[in-house]
Amino acid sequence: MPTERGATSVPSPPSGGSAIFFDGTSSQRRAVTLRFADRLEISEGERTLGVWAYADIRRADSPPGTLRLSCVTAPALARLEVRDATVAAELVARCNRMDENVPGRGVAAIVGWSLAATASIIAVVLFGVPLAADRLTPLVPDVFERRLGDVADGQVKALFGGKVCDNAAGQQAFAKLVTALREPAGLDPSVQSAVLATPVPNAFALPGGKVYLFNGLLAKAENADEIAGVLAHELGHLKHRDNMRGLIHDGGTSFLIGLLFGDITGSGALIFASRTLVTASHSREAEQNADDFAIDIMHRLGRPTKPMGELLFRVTGKEGEGLSIISSHPLTEDRLxxxxxEDRPASGPPLLTPEEWKSLKSICGPDPKL
Known part of the structure; x- marks a missing residue:
């Protein structure tokens, strides 16, 4: 309609507009049309997706340039996003309770639900994941575990030079010692073992039945009972399938702790620290069980248990001054x-003769180049 000269036309309020709608029950993003009637009507084509009373509409957190709204009578996750400034202004004018706190959706509720979620995840990490690992480990096929062991075997040999000590007399003595321990341990002859030429004083078991003794540890040993105890410990890990259990446990723990802290700035250290504390506790339990297994094997063979502890103490020294809470092993002094x-006087024959022990000590050669 024409206006009088000099008069300013006042735009009528919009009857509707466009927006983006999330219905709160799916992640689908819908382009919708808004109609301002007695209540706000949200439509997609000819279909009405929702009708919100203006008094029930509340403002939600939103980025600049976007008005994001929720409704107290709609699903909790339902959202309406308006980017048209004119439509947004009309909504602000009609929704006179837009900025009121929503009962049950305020800061206190958010904090409460967050604490509950955190407590749930912590409970699952501390109790659910270990239980799941214990239940799932026996279900893992042996062939799959052996494949993991083969992969780990290649990595270990690459890391430590890959040289297997092959002195014939030493190999014969080592095989005799492993067999003497394997039989009371209840493990079949498929167990593979070898001495690696590396100065690192260690021994460990791999998934699928592989045990490695490092010549660095053999060099520090003073008798066959010391090495026998360490090998019995590693056979305990094989018997209990600790490697596979640890893999399942650590994978589940990492996922849940990452879920707990989220991908936020500065969370990396917290995730690492939390994961370390949880997995170290699990590892200490496995190590303690392997120690108990080794003690039992040595008792069955009528051999003393103290030599193993003496060898470990000789290698590591006293550890009490360190951070024992994050250690994956019990303290060496506690193990000793x-x-x-548990030590008993020897009642069984020596596991190796003096000549065999001498051969084992020189399995990597009289002057090994480590």
Whole structure:
């Protein structure tokens, strides 16, 4: 309609507009049309997706340039996003309770639900994941575990030079020692073992039945009982399938702790620290069980248990001053104390003759180039 000269036309309020709608029950993003009637009507084509009373509409957190709205009577996750400034202004004018706190959706509720979620995840990490690992480990096929062991075997040999000590007399003595321990351990002859030429004083088991003794540890040993105890410990890990259990446990723990802290700035250290504390506790339990297994094997063979503890203490020294809470093993002095308490006088024959022990000590050669 024409206006009088000099008069300013006042635009009528919009009857509707466009927006983006999330219905709160799916992640689908819908382009919708808004109609301002007695209530706000949200439509997609000819279909009405929702009708919101203006008094029930509340403002939600949103980025600049976007008005994001929720409704107290709609699903909790339902959202309406308006980017048209004119439509947004009309909504602000009609929704006179837009900025009121929503009962049950305020800061206190958010904090409460967050704490509950955190407590649930912590409970699952501490109790659910270990239980799941214990239940799932026996279900893993042996062939799959052996494949993992083969992969790990290649990595270990690449890391430590890959040289397997092959002195014939030493190999014969080592095989005799492993067989003497394997039989009371209840493990079949498929167990593979070898001595690697590396100065690192260590021994470990791999998934699928592989045990490695490092010449660095053999060099520090003073008798066959010391090495026998360490090998019995590693056979305990094989018997209990600790490698596979640890893989399942650590994978589940990492996922849940990452879910707990989220991908936020500065969370990396917290995730690492939390994961370390949880997995270290699990590892200490496995190590303690392997120690108990080794003690039992040595008792069955009529051999003393204290020598193993003495070898470990000789290698590591006293550890009490360190951060024992994040250690994956029990403290060496505690292990020595336990093995001393469990020690019995030798009642069985020596596991190796003096000549065989000498051959084992020189399995990597009389002057190995490590």
């Amino acid at each position: 104390a336990q093995m001393s308490r």
